[in-house]
Amino acid sequence: MSTIIDMIARGWENFLARPTGSMNFRFIIQPTIATIIAVRAGIKDAREGRPAYLWAALTNPEYRLEMLHGGWKDMRMPFLVAATLDAIYQIITHQFIYPLELLLTATLLALVPYFVLRGPVNRVARRFIGRITLPGQSSKDSAG
16 A cells, blocks of 8 residues: 555656656646636537536536536547656656556646636536627527
């Protein structure tokens, strides 16, 4: 058990050292891309009347599979890019690939911003979508 704890501790320590090392641009680029994708998905959720993403995925079994599948569909490429860039970083820096560190870094840079932001964007967008009046539609029609 202490080996796993040591691996996690080393992974966290290396993760915290990465923003100042080589390839540090990805600590800005990858969360930004995840944020953009989350904003687009949250607005789409609001337009389609879906519930907040993470909360619904955790608490509502009927939405869980659909929402997790849609989230993975949105994020698989950014996650794979994050994992690939981290593998390159590890080869350059450590001359070895540590899979647990790779998964930790890719998850923190690509998936966490997406999962955290998609639901709140949905909730904020719902407030504004209800106020938008489409051309040829009266304000009464859009309210009800």
